[in-house]
Amino acid sequence: MSKFEAHNLDLDQIPQVVHARLTRFLDARADEVASIGGPVSDAVDYLRNFVLNGGKRIRPLYVWAGFVAAHDRNNSLESIEAVLDAAASLEFIQACALIHDDIIDSSDTRRGFPTVHRAVETFHAENNMEGDSGHFGEAVAILAGDMALVWAEDMLQDSGLSAEALHRARDAWRGMRTEVIGGQLLDIYLEAQASESVELANAVNRFKTAAYTIERPLHLGASIGGADDELIDALRSYGHDIGIAFQLRDDLLGVFGDPTITGKPAGDDIREGKRTVLLALALKSADDDNPEAAATIRASVGKVTDPSEIVRIAELIRATGAEEKVEQKITELTASGLAHLEIDSIPQDIREQLRSLAIRATERRM
Amino acid sequence: MSKFEAHNLDLDQIPQVVHARLTRFLDARADEVASIGGPVSDAVDYLRNFVLNGGKRIRPLYVWAGFVAAHDRNNSLESIEAVLDAAASLEFIQACALIHDDIIDSSDTRRGFPTVHRAVETFHAENNMEGDSGHFGEAVAILAGDMALVWAEDMLQDSGLSAEALHRARDAWRGMRTEVIGGQLLDIYLEAQASESVELANAVNRFKTAAYTIERPLHLGASIGGADDELIDALRSYGHDIGIAFQLRDDLLGVFGDPTITGKPAGDDIREGKRTVLLALALKSADDDNPEAAATIRASVGKVTDPSEIVRIAELIRATGAEEKVEQKITELTASGLAHLEIDSIPQDIREQLRSLAIRATERRM
Numbered sequence: 001m002s003k004f005e006a007h008n009l010d011l012d013q014i015p016q017v018v019h020a021r022l023t024r025f026l027d028a029r030a031d032e033v034a035s036i037g038g039p040v041s042d043a044v045d046y047l048r049n050f051v052l053n054g055g056k057r058i059r060p061l062y063v064w065a066g067f068v069a070a071h072d073r074n075n076s077l078e079s080i081e082a083v084l085d086a087a088a089s090l091e092f093i094q095a096c097a098l099i100h101d102d103i104i105d106s107s108d109t110r111r112g113f114p115t116v117h118r119a120v121e122t123f124h125a126e127n128n129m130e131g132d133s134g135h136f137g138e139a140v141a142i143l144a145g146d147m148a149l150v151w152a153e154d155m156l157q158d159s160g161l162s163a164e165a166l167h168r169a170r171d172a173w174r175g176m177r178t179e180v181i182g183g184q185l186l187d188i189y190l191e192a193q194a195s196e197s198v199e200l201a202n203a204v205n206r207f208k209t210a211a212y213t214i215e216r217p218l219h220l221g222a223s224i225g226g227a228d229d230e231l232i233d234a235l236r237s238y239g240h241d242i243g244i245a246f247q248l249r250d251d252l253l254g255v256f257g258d259p260t261i262t263g264k265p266a267g268d269d270i271r272e273g274k275r276t277v278l279l280a281l282a283l284k285s286a287d288d289d290n291p292e293a294a295a296t297i298r299a300s301v302g303k304v305t306d307p308s309e310i311v312r313i314a315e316l317i318r319a320t321g322a323e324e325k326v327e328q329k330i331t332e333l334t335a336s337g338l339a340h341l342e343i344d345s346i347p348q349d350i351r352e353q354l355r356s357l358a359i360r361a362t363e364r365r366m
Numbered sequence: 367m368s369k370f371e372a373h374n375l376d377l378d379q380i381p382q383v384v385h386a387r388l389t390r391f392l393d394a395r396a397d398e399v400a401s402i403g404g405p406v407s408d409a410v411d412y413l414r415n416f417v418l419n420g421g422k423r424i425r426p427l428y429v430w431a432g433f434v435a436a437h438d439r440n441n442s443l444e445s446i447e448a449v450l451d452a453a454a455s456l457e458f459i460q461a462c463a464l465i466h467d468d469i470i471d472s473s474d475t476r477r478g479f480p481t482v483h484r485a486v487e488t489f490h491a492e493n494n495m496e497g498d499s500g501h502f503g504e505a506v507a508i509l510a511g512d513m514a515l516v517w518a519e520d521m522l523q524d525s526g527l528s529a530e531a532l533h534r535a536r537d538a539w540r541g542m543r544t545e546v547i548g549g550q551l552l553d554i555y556l557e558a559q560a561s562e563s564v565e566l567a568n569a570v571n572r573f574k575t576a577a578y579t580i581e582r583p584l585h586l587g588a589s590i591g592g593a594d595d596e597l598i599d600a601l602r603s604y605g606h607d608i609g610i611a612f613q614l615r616d617d618l619l620g621v622f623g624d625p626t627i628t629g630k631p632a633g634d635d636i637r638e639g640k641r642t643v644l645l646a647l648a649l650k651s652a653d654d655d656n657p658e659a660a661a662t663i664r665a666s667v668g669k670v671t672d673p674s675e676i677v678r679i680a681e682l683i684r685a686t687g688a689e690e691k692v693e694q695k696i697t698e699l700t701a702s703g704l705a706h707l708e709i710d711s712i713p714q715d716i717r718e719q720l721r722s723l724a725i726r727a728t729e730r731r732m
């Protein structure tokens with residue numbers, strides 16, 4: 001991958017730099033935490049391990065890309081360390097989102113390790129502590145997630161960004177947090193309502209994934225860099241389209257993905273009962289063309305656990321033609337997302353970077 | 367109660383003003399929430415009702431007192447609406463703390479109404495929704511608490527305070543949030559460990575109650591008002607002492623309180639197994655003087671449910687002399703707390719207000 005002009009920081013280096021900034025932040029809070037009481041340090045260590053073993057750092061990466069896209073033209077006076085801290089702070093929001101989601105989804109593992117609530121549950125049980133181990137695990141995980149959320153705010157506010165940059169960042173920051181929590185609320189309501197609405201499934205993709213993962217991080221970085229409205233609109237539109245395409249790809253993989261490549265059981269979304277656009281489209285088609293298949297899919301999603309049954313439901317979904325419709329949508333969104341980058345103010349090398357990130361997000365097999 | 371000099375806003379009016387500011391904030395977010403999806407508005411309504419039916423507004427009240435204490439001397443240029451929004455924002459932190467605590471404590475009611483997770487559970491069950499009603503209730507309550515936490519940040523950051531005031535507010539704001547979450551983590555660890563440490567029980571009182579409820583709100587308001595270090599130190603020291611005394615009073619009421627006055631079952635803390643300073647002192651004394659009583663208390667706290675048994679354990683605790691020790695501590699802390707106010711820079715009327723708040727907090731019977 002080619003180098004970014006600014007500061008010789010290559011996009012590929014961002015994950016490593018983010019790790020270093022997060023480590024620095026966590027180290028700086030350690031004494032304060034320990035002064036509250038030894039057990040608090042133990043609890044916060046779960047958060048520390050979670051954050052430092054974190055994934056692909058995709059949100060900080062988009063913050064950086066947004067900043068560099070704006071920065072090249074405006075000669076931002078912000079300190080690079082401050083911008084990187086602002087970018088890294090999104091990993092704490094993500095930590096809260098995942099730690100709390102893992103409670104909500106009753107997940108046992110995350111990134112190959114026990115989820116926080118399960119790890120604490122095990123600690124409780126192994127030490128014969130008072131009360132119910134499962135409940136204690138969830139309690140500590142709820143609070144560890146809360147701590148992550150307030151530390152995200154602290155890492156941004158104390159980053160060293162100028163007051164002007166912090167002010168410019170407000171729209172993106174405010175929108176992003178309400179959207180991801182709102183999107184997650186919508187997601188669990190749709191599941192509980194066994195919703196078949198394409199529109200609401202689209203809204204989950206838009207707010208829980210696209211806005212939170214790509215659109216708002218780009219918006220945040222570009223705002224910090226002092227971007228004008230035209231550039232912000234272009235980057236947000238790209239983020240909206242590519243973000244939704246990214247989630248649609250995820251939905252296809254959740255039903256048809258190869259478990260040896262995805263690392264998840266085949267048809268995981270069918271077992272979980274996720275109310276995806278794919279499922280809503282499949283039910284719509286089947287109602288018209290094959291009511292018996294529609295009835296079988298309806299009765300099975302969120303209820304079947306037998307792998308061969310799950311494969312059968314996946315085949316019924318495929319036979320409705322919904323898979324092609326979603327593939328078509330991904331193609332369209334990728335094209336429209338990339339078209340938004342065709343404005344003069346986006347430097348050619350940034351456009352190339354964003355293009356390759358988009359391809360990576362929408363064509364992946366895992 | 368006498369009027370504050372500044373802006374003719376009496377302390378007694380603060381709860382009403384806070385209610386109006388919170389209503390205004392919630393109204394302003396309603397469209398954004400609805401645009402994510404109808405069910406999100408339903409979920410956020412639980413938060414809205416919780417916040418607007420909220421209690422005594424003690425934290426905003428202390429923010430205001432801190433601001434006025436500083437303001438009278440410095441002629442702050444901050445807008446009064448902005449200061450009131452900053453004060454009111456603490457009610458969202460409190461909403462998160464209580465909604466999440468109610469999950470952690472498995473509480474069914476709060477302020478005479480069903481807790482958020484129970485209300486959502488009932489809604490789920492009555493509408494025959496998919497999945498487990500109890501689990502859904504907790505999931506929505508976790509996310510509603512998260513929303514409250516990010517909205518606290520938004521209400522402060524978008525209050526209209528000057529960049530300088532926001533910057534001055536950082537120490538108090540950063541400290542307060544980490545301390546209350548850390549204090550709550552410590553509390554649940556001590557319960558799970560059946561801790562008998564007086565020191566750690568003191569730390570819970572200090573961070574979960576004193577810092578969060580009095581010390582940091584005063585610090586926040588004074589910082590916004592541009593207070594100097596001497597005034598901030600005096601107010602924080604008052605808040606530290608009065609806040610701990612307040613919690614010690616709460617601990618006494620939790621074991622010896624009259625249920626017809628407190629509104630809670632007699633000896634609630636004994637049944638819950640709270641690891642209070644009172645309990646730690648009682649066990650310490652009993653170990654020396656009455657090992658049999660010590661063994662009975664140890665075996666019963668957090669385990670007995672029978673009311674007559676609970677009364678018997680309360681009497682055993684009283685017989686250790688721990689009650690007098692705690693009363694003595696309350697008297698000392700109230701005196702030392704009030705003594706911190708004896709500096710010239712605190713206006714006489716503010717000193718009187720803070721004195722009457724302190725008496726109300728430490729001499730109450732409910």
